[in-house]
Amino acid sequence: MESDTLSMNCKICELESLEFSRAKVLKKYDIKYFRCTHCGFIQTEEPYWIDEAYSDVINRSDIGLVSRSITLCSIVKTLVFAFFNRNVKFIDYAGGYGLFVRMMRDIGLDFYHYDKYCPNLFAQDFEAKTNGNCHYELLTAFEVFEHLASPIDEIQEMLSFSRNILFTTQLVPANTPKPNDWWYYGLDHGQHVSFYSQKSLSVIAEKFNLNIYSNGRSFHLLTEKKISPFLFNVLSRYKVAALVNMVFNWRSLIQADYKRVTT
Incomplete structure (x- = not known):
């Protein structure tokens, strides 16, 4: 150009x-x-x-990585309970160090890690299969979409793993702030190159013949399922998810995973 x-x-x-x-x-x-x-x-x-x-794959200013994983763990558990089959496999796309995958396995969900660039430190024995023979119930992609230089191509790759994509990215505010007026442009690290409006998410959904659900801020779901928009909006809130999670618990995979990696 x-x-x-x-x-x-x-x-x-x-x-x-x-x-x-x-x-x-x-x-x-x-x-x-x-x-x-x-x-x-x-x-x-x-x-x-x-x-x-990307000289540092995880940028140094991402100091919220751990606390974000804790929040996501609670919300994803609730959304899986409400809308998906919890007894099958899940994949975390661009899963970074594998912390989220390890946490999800700890609470009983069979999650696997996929990341082309970042070393998997916390879930080394639970790498996703990429040979096309394994289908996942749900793909999660947290703080990924804003990094995509070719969003449609990358989303197409995600859909080869699952027809259901739960992702987070901050929607552009209604007043369309300039780069120096909105922290999410990430000027300090330069990794954020794509920023989405609600309408652009609808265009993506239409391209792939999927439904889009959003809480209007940061949580979004591309899916072939038809669900209640209101229920998705409510359950994607951390305080609501935390309350729901007090009611039910699943058997952790920690013991089974330990046996798997030591035998």
Whole structure:
């Protein structure tokens, strides 16, 4: 792309995306941001800085990784109880160090780890099968979508594992803040290159003939299932999930996993 290009095709709906702001990432690269005139999706120019941004796969400013995993563990347990078969396999896509997978196995859900780039430290013996012969009930992708330079292609890969994708990403606020006015652009680490509106999620769902459910903020579900939007909205709230989880418990996989890795 030429440096003076003022428009590009939207990576979600393929219509015109106009430059609406510029900002400095990694404290040294001046880059352009484009907003789609149709679906509101925001994308950076092609991220030539991305290799440098991932010199640390987990960026140093992500200090909420552990607390986020605790919150996600509670919410996912509740959503599985409400909408999915808990007695089958699940996959955490771009699962980082494997902490979330280990935590989900600890509470009794048969989760597996998949990450192309990050070492699996906490769930080493529970790597997902990628040969196409294993289907997963649900794929989770937490704080992943904003990293995708080619969202449609990557979502297509996710769907090869499961037709149900539960993911988190912050929706662009209604006032469409500029990069310096919204922390989620991640200017310090440069890893966030895609930002979604509710309409852009609907376009994605339509492309893949799926339903989309969202709590309007950060929790979203692409699925072939038809569920209650109200119930999804309620159960994707941490305080509600924590209360629900007080009522039921499943047998942990810790003992079985220990036997598996030591025999």
